[in-house]
Amino acid sequence: MNVRITTVIMIAMTMTGYCSNAIAQQDLSSVTIKTHHVAGNIYMLEGRGGNIGVSAGPDGLLMIDDQFAPLSDKIQTALDKLDKGKLKFLLNTHWHGDHTGGNEAFGKQASIIAHTNVRARLVTKQTLFGREVGPSPKQALPVITFDDSLSVHFNDEKIKAVHLPHGHTDGDSVIFFPKSNVVHMGDLMFAGMFPFVDIDHGGNVLGVARNVETIIKMLPKDIKIIPGHGPISTLDDLKAYHAMLLGTVDVVRKQVDAGKSLEDIKAAGLPATWDKWAGGFIKTDGWLEAIYKSLKQPL
Numbered sequence: 057m058n059v060r061i062t063t064v065i066m067i068a069m070t071m072t073g074y075c076s077n078a079i080a081q082q083d084l085s086s087v088t089i090k091t092h093h094v095a096g097n098i099y100m101l102e103g104r105g106g107n108i109g110v111s112a113g114p115d116g117l118l119m120i121d122d123q124f125a126p127l128s129d130k131i132q133t134a135l136d137k138l139d140k141g142k143l144k145f146l147l148n149t150h151w152h153g154d155h156t157g158g159n160e161a162f163g164k165q166a167s168i169i170a171h172t173n174v175r176a177r178l179v180t181k182q183t184l185f186g187r188e189v190g191p192s193p194k195q196a197l198p199v200i201t202f203d204d205s206l207s208v209h210f211n212d213e214k215i216k217a218v219h220l221p222h223g224h225t226d227g228d229s230v231i232f233f234p235k236s237n238v239v240h241m242g243d244l245m246f247a248g249m250f251p252f253v254d255i256d257h258g259g260n261v262l263g264v265a266r267n268v269e270t271i272i273k274m275l276p277k278d279i280k281i282i283p284g285h286g287p288i289s290t291l292d293d294l295k296a297y298h299a300m301l302l303g304t305v306d307v308v309r310k311q312v313d314a315g316k317s318l319e320d321i322k323a324a325g326l327p328a329t330w331d332k333w334a335g336g337f338i339k340t341d342g343w344l345e346a347i348y349k350s351l352k353q354p355l
C-alpha cells in the first residue's frame with residue numbers, strides 16, 4: 057500500500073472517529089475522568105465531551121454539564137471523591153449530547169436547570185450530524201428554566217447563569233462564580249481551536265463573536281475560565297480566541313463582498329497565521345463554511 061492510499065484511509069478513519077464522537081456511539085470504556093481544581097470552590101472534570109464544572113462546598117455539589125451517558129458512573133465516582141456530599145443542582149449550558157448525556161442519571165438526584173430553549177430542544181426530536189437525537193426522557197429534562205438569567209445561592213456564592221442569544225446554539229448560557237472568580241463558558245469557547253457552531257439550531261458565528269465580546273467586558277483580569285472544550289484558560293486566552301473569530305470572519309466577509317462562492321473561499325483557505333486553530337474537531341474547511349453560512353443569515 058503506498059503512502060498516499062494509507063493517508064487517505066487514515067483520514068477516513070479519523071473522520072469516522074470524529075463522527076462517532078459527535079454522536080456518542082464511540083467506546084467510552086477507556087475514558088478516565090480527571091479532576092482539576094480551578095479556584096475557590098470550583099473544580100473542572102475532564103473526560104470526553106464538554107468540560108464539567110463543579111461547585112463543591114458546605115451546601116453540597118452543583119454541577120455544570122454532564123458529558124455522555126455511559127460516563128455517568130465514572131463522573132459520580134469523581135464527584136464522590138470531592139467528599140462534599142450530594143449533588144443538588146445540575147445546570148446545562150446548552151442541549152448538545154456531549155453536555156447533557158448524563159442528565160437522565162443525574163436528574164434522579166439533582167434539579168436540572170437550563171435556558172428555556174434547552175428544554176424545548178431536549179423535549180423534542182432533533183437532528184445533529186445527520187442523526188436523530190431524542191426526545192429525552194422526563195428524568196433528563198430541566199425542571200427549572202429561565203429566559204434571561206438565574207441565580208443559585210449555593211456554597212456561599214451567588215452562582216449566576218446568563219443567557220446569550222444565537223451563538224453556539226439558540227439556548228446558550230454562561231455560568232459565573234463571582235466569589236471563586238471562575239466562569240464556565242459552555243461552548244461559546246473552544247479553547248485554542250475553531251469552534252463547532254450549530255447553525256441548524258440557532259447558532260451563528262457572528263453571534264459567538266458578539267457574545268464573547270460581551271463576556272470579555274464583564275470579566276475581571278485574573279478570572280479563571282472553564283471553556284466548553286479545551287484546557288482551563290485565562291482572559292488573555294479568551295481575547296486571543298475573540299481575535300481569531302474577528303480575524304477569520306473578516307477574511308471570509310471580504311471574499312463574500314467580492315462575490316466569491318463558498319467553493320472559491322475554501323480553495324483560497326485562510327492565511328497561515330490561523331493554522332494553529334485547526335487542531336480541534338473543526339478543520340479549516342468546516343470553519344470557513346460556518347462563517348460563510350453565518351454571514352448569509354440575519355443575526
Ligand SMILES: [Zn+2]
Nearest residue numbers: 150152224243
Ligand atoms: Zn455544543
